[in-house]
Amino acid sequence: MQHESAEIAIVGVGQSDFRALYAKTERPRDAYALAAGALRDAIEDCGIDKNEIDGLICSRVQYDRLATVVGLQNPRFVHDLEGTGRMSGLALQEAVALIASGTVDVVACVYGNNGRSAKVTYGGDGGGPTAAYDEMYGMTSPGAYVALMYQRYRGMYGASEDALAPLAVNNRRHAALNPVAVFQEEFTREDYMRSRFIAEPLRLLDYCLINDGAVAFIVTSMERARSLRKPPVRVAGTAGMAHVTNYYTAEDFFYSACQDVASRLYRQTGIAPEEVDCLQIYDNFTPTILFTLEGFNHAPRGEAWRWVDEKKIHYDGARPMNTAGGHTSESYMQGWAHHVEAVRQLRGEAGARQVPGCATVQYMCASPIVTSHILTTDEAAA
Numbered sequence: 001m002q003h004e005s006a007e008i009a010i011v012g013v014g015q016s017d018f019r020a021l022y023a024k025t026e027r028p029r030d031a032y033a034l035a036a037g038a039l040r041d042a043i044e045d046c047g048i049d050k051n052e053i054d055g056l057i058c059s060r061v062q063y064d065r066l067a068t069v070v071g072l073q074n075p076r077f078v079h080d081l082e083g084t085g086r087m088s089g090l091a092l093q094e095a096v097a098l099i100a101s102g103t104v105d106v107v108a109c110v111y112g113n114n115g116r117s118a119k120v121t122y123g124g125d126g127g128g129p130t131a132a133y134d135e136m137y138g139m140t141s142p143g144a145y146v147a148l149m150y151q152r153y154r155g156m157y158g159a160s161e162d163a164l165a166p167l168a169v170n171n172r173r174h175a176a177l178n179p180v181a182v183f184q185e186e187f188t189r190e191d192y193m194r195s196r197f198i199a200e201p202l203r204l205l206d207y208c209l210i211n212d213g214a215v216a217f218i219v220t221s222m223e224r225a226r227s228l229r230k231p232p233v234r235v236a237g238t239a240g241m242a243h244v245t246n247y248y249t250a251e252d253f254f255y256s257a258c259q260d261v262a263s264r265l266y267r268q269t270g271i272a273p274e275e276v277d278c279l280q281i282y283d284n285f286t287p288t289i290l291f292t293l294e295g296f297n298h299a300p301r302g303e304a305w306r307w308v309d310e311k312k313i314h315y316d317g318a319r320p321m322n323t324a325g326g327h328t329s330e331s332y333m334q335g336w337a338h339h340v341e342a343v344r345q346l347r348g349e350a351g352a353r354q355v356p357g358c359a360t361v362q363y364m365c366a367s368p369i370v371t372s373h374i375l376t377t378d379e380a381a382a
Contacts (some may be wrong), residue, residue: 008096009225009232010375012048012218013340014041017180018331021116021212028118034214035061035112036069042216047229048106053218055098055107059087059334066110077104083113085284088335089363089371093238095219105220111336112214120210134247138199143207143285145248147199150287153253154201156302159290161201163305165192167286168205168328170313175325177315177353182211183329206286208327215336217343222378231378233343236360237269238373245368254366258295261370266297269374273297276374277358278345279313279321280338282365283328289321292366315353323353338363346377 015038021029035058043050054076056063060083067075077098081087088111095107115122122141138144153159169189175181187205195203225232243250243257250257266272273296281292290304298319299307313321324330324341331337342361344350350358359380364372 007222008099008219008235009222009378010092010217010219010235010339010343011225011228011230011232012042012044012046012216013343014038014043014045014216015180015333015337015340016213016215018182018211018213018333019180019184022182025117029114029212031061031112031114031214032066032069034114034212035066035110035216038112038214038216039070039108039110042108042218045230046218048218048220052106053108055095055104057081057091057094057107057109059083059091059111059336061110061112066112075104077107083334085282085334086365086367086369086371088282088339089238089240089365089373090369091336092217092219092235092339092373093240093371096235096238099219099221105224107219108216109219110214110216111333113333114212115332116211122210139247142248143202144199146285146287147202149249149253149291150201152251153287153290157305159305162189162193163290164202164206164286165189166308166310166313167283167289168192169310171283171322171326171329173310174315174323174353175329177351178324178330181325181330182209183325202285202287205328208284208332209329211331213331213333213337215333215340217339226378231347233346234376234378234380236271236374236376237265238371239265239268240369240371242369248368253291253295254370255291255295255301257370258292258364258366261372262296265372265374271360271374271376276360276362277320278323278342278355278361279319280342280361280363281322281326282335282338282363282367283322283326284332284367286328288366292364295366295370296362296364296372315350315355320355323350323355335363335365342375346375
């Protein structure tokens with residue numbers, strides 16, 4: 001999948017207060033109410049008329065019910081995406097394709113999740129075509145699969161026992177600067193090493209959260225975008241490729257698929273990895289960050305665990321990464337909130353965690369469907 005997208009922009013973003021929603025509740029929250037709130041905020045953010053939205057793409061909530069809740073009666077295109085992390089990148093790619101083709105003019109991409117209050121566990125539910133076989137070997141969730149991949153990675157490349165610590169520490173340091181992040185108390189490398197194993201070698205602090213919340217972003221043409229309330233964030237390019245099996249592993253850590261996507265994306269945009277100001281990396285579990293850095297040529301193959309350090313990947317370092325706190329500290333909105341953070345960084349709206357002079361951001365997801373986009377300010381593309 002590859003789209004020429006130089007004249008398409010993200011113009012509005014909205015999200016929940018994840019920290020406030022982490023408070024316990026006796027009953028499951030309404031995912032549709034959360035999603036409607038995020039969409040309302042995205043509409044307010046860009047100042048567009050709600051009735052201009054003629055495309056609706058949803059994940060974890062269904063388009064028919066959400067459209068009814070928010071009063072969108074006659075969209076020209078609607079689509080539900082499954083509730084997995086790989087879908088956030090696909091949602092933007094689909095919006096880009098729809099606008100580029102002339103099918104619609106304005107697309108709202110919306111995600112809603114009540115996982116914490118509904119006590120969702122993201123694993124161990126006996127689902128999937130190979131579940132009976134997988135569960136005999138302890139493969140009861142994606143975390144177990146990623147742990148197995150990381151064990152292989154360590155064996156191949158000699159990663160140290162504390163190699164993942166800088167990633168978890170960095171996420172929490174950024175979350176401490178984010179008022180809506182769930183976890184804001186910073187910890188040290190030593191604290192990380194004392195945290196318990198969930199699926200060895202992965203520890204508690206390597207795992208994403210389960211929390212309630214919603215995210216929305218609105219996409220339209222650059223021509224329309226320039227007349228709206230906020231500076232447009234240009235989708236300079238986007239590309240994707242699947243690596244599909246019955247299980248959540250790849251012997252090469254999704255490297256070949258990432259390489260294919262990277263080569264097309266960098267060629268399409270004319271932007272090289274070293275020219276990207278800020279990285280937003282899908283991090284359901286911290287080893288995924290290492291796999292992604294190598295797959296997209298930000299770090300040499302087998303060397304990402306040496307390449308990362310807490311100073312380099314901090315918001316004011318040479319390679320800022322996951323500046324809102326990532327999936328282990330801000331929230332687990334399955335990649336969607338990373339897109340909101342990318343937009344805010346490019347607008348200069350990230351507050352205490354603002355990357356100085358941020359003009360380009362790359363979103364990357366290394367998973368059974370690999371996706372990546374490069375987003376820029378309007379001025380950077382001129």
